[in-house]
Amino acid sequence: MPQTDDVDYGRRTVLAAVLAATLPGSAAARAHDVSSFPRAMMTAAGPPSSAVFPQGVASGDPTPTGAVLWTRVSPDAHREGVPLRLTVARDAALSNTVGSWRVPADRVADHDYTVKAALDGELEPDRRYYYRFAYDGATSPVGRCRTLPAPDASPDRVAFALATCQDYRNGYYGAYHHVANEDVDFVVHLGDFIYEHGGGQFDDRSLSLPSGENVAMDLDDFRYLHRTYRTDRFLQEALAAHAIIQTWDDHEIVNNRYWDYETGRPYAGRGDHPRNDDPEFMTQLFADGIRAWWEYTPTRVAYDPDADSLLDQIDLWRRYRFGDLVDLFVTDERLYRTAPADGAQFGARIGESDGEITETMLGERQRRWFTDRLAGSDATWSAWANEVLAMEFDLDLGGVELLNADAWDAFAAERDRILRAAAESDSSLVALTGDMHTALAGYIEGRDRRYGVEFMTPAITSQNLRELLGLPNDPEVRRLVERYVQEYNPHVRFFDSHDWGYATVEFTPDACTYSAYGVDKRTNSANANRRLLARFRCPAGEYSLQRRG
Incomplete structure (x- = not known):
């Protein structure tokens, strides 16, 4: 970290x-560092499903180059061997992507099916980003996170x-x-x-x-x-x-x-x-x-x-x-x-x-x-x-x-x-x-x-x-x-x-x-x-x- x-x-x-x-x-x-996850060739796409992601999404604990992203997969939707995908982008439509990652299947069932991904080193200071998870063809809501300003910055407002x-x-x-x-x-x-x-x-x-x-x-x-x-x-x-x-x-x-x-x-x-x-x-x-x-x-x-x-x-x-x-x-x-x-x-x-x-x-x-x-x-x-x-x-x-x-x-x-x-x-x-x-x-x-x-x-x-x-x-x-x-x-x-x-x-x-x-x-x-x-x-x-x- x-x-x-x-x-x-x-x-x-x-x-x-x-x-x-x-x-x-x-x-x-x-929280799992995304640098340890394999990159995904496809973005996290598919129809949104509250049945698969019943607790939605959340983000927190920002740094100047990252944040922690969170979600939970329903145990009823969980399937052995199926990974979770994560896409982070600079826009709400997720077209200008920062990257997509595959969360290994063995990480999904841990901790009551909750997953945390740390983005440290992937983002730029003092800006908003958007993210979405996908699992077995279904997607979470799109969430929004923010990074901290650079250490030497002089923000006008927080x-x-x-x-x-x-x-x-x-x-x-x-x-x-x-x-x-x-x-x-x-x-x-x-x-x-x-x-x-x-x-x-x-x-x-x-x-x-x-x-x-x-x-x-x-x-x-x-x-x-x-x-x-x-x-x-x-x-x-x-x-x-x-x-x-x-x-x-x-x-x-x-x-x-x-x-x-x-x-x-x-x-x-x-x-x-x-x-x-x-x-x-x-x-x-x-x-x-x-x-x-x-x-x-x-x-x-x-x-x-x-x-x-x-x-x-x-x-x-x-x-x-x-x-x-x-x-x-x-x-x-x-x-x-x-x-x-x-x-x-x-x-x-x-x-x-x-x-x-x-x-x-x-x-x-x-x-x-x-x-x-x-x-x-x-x-x-x-x-x-x-x-x-x-x-x-x-x-x-x-x-x-x-x-x-x-x-x-x-x-x-x-x-x-x-x-x-x-x-x-x-x-x-x-x-x-x-x-x-x-x-x-x-x-x-x-x-x-x-x-x-x-x-x-x-x-x-x-x-x-x-x-x-x-x-x-x-x-x-x-x-x-x-x-x-x-x-x-x-x-x-x-x-x-x-x-x-x-x-x-x-x-x-x-x-x-x-x-x-x-x-x-x-x-x-x-x-x-x-x-x-x-x-x-x-x-x-x-x-x-x-x-x-």
Whole structure:
């Protein structure tokens, strides 16, 4: 796997990928480099078939000379000895081809019939490409991918669509139809791509796990969830239209998950899994969740199922460089985190001990990687793909302080270390956040200064405050909730937990612009109503949020 300064996956991941490519019989898995595939004489042509390609296509993890392309062949359509073909072109009609390749038949049935092809070295920087798979005479939809700018480029603009928290059972994905049509370069997904539960609130979105349980119990359950989520037509449309840069949160495996460093085993949150007291079972459950995520995500990160510890199976943390305009940092805030204080807690602060880090979200190795690169960034903007709320966030309930121990407030010493590192560079910090099922804009502040701004995207479908508390969809109630939040958090400029949808963020040399959109999740239609919730502009080098809509 070629390694350049513009995509940084950490040293262990690079080493694992190299070993996987060179050592016979290595257990480490990776996206297959197309340079190892034979060239195909014919392009990937034929009638499109959702029966053969029921999960469509996706692309992700760009470099200046490539991207990872993904698809899945239906087991019902699979035939022994039949290869998969892939064509990449410079135009949507696939007439101006870059090349066509034959994916050997023995690669097709691996990993639940999912296939990943890495194009590194085949493409040119900062341009769009189109691709299509073909199998046994049938073709996939045409997908579109994009490469990163050259390392020494000075882009005029980079734009992302932000998505998170898409409980399939709790609504429809009309938001993704709008994402597909946005003028953005990439989708950044901030976690909770799947939820681990069966059942459902919408009759036609109810899920029946293969295990027969209501929560994922094994690899078959996780694969079923990924397969089912990816059958949604609007999600497929968005993933075909834009390459995705993806991290995870807790629900890709189990709610409120964490690692107990004393016992060397993973846990779900209290009451979040019926087998939580069984170390062997939970270790295997986490391993199964990791494997399914890797199989169904168009990522190039190395995955080693035979690593001695779960903590060494996969490194999701990485950096993407968009010339001198944006450094995008993707962190993993679940695999290495220590025990939470049972979710939202009253009157407690953890993670602060005279600056000593006693509780961690990132783990020592990832934290060192992140802070070193934040401090050394020379880009105009440092964008942080951050799963949970970074800013301080206080609420008061009857005179008792309420702390969300699932967010960075519970890991304050580690957060302080990150913010100090960000302050060492001239780059402006922008946290791009999911998790809270809320649209939010505000400042990341310390005792003496502002360290950055934070933009949160609403959930695609998952339960927000309006749904949780049964609040009326009334403008005055919205304003009352926002004013209540701002009373205790004056650094929050905008707060909306009444809507579902997505957000976009655009970076230019002069400013960063955040736009939050509300989309009706109750309508299973491309015409699901979309409206602008808020728009804020932040000038480069100045943490000052200016409302524009």
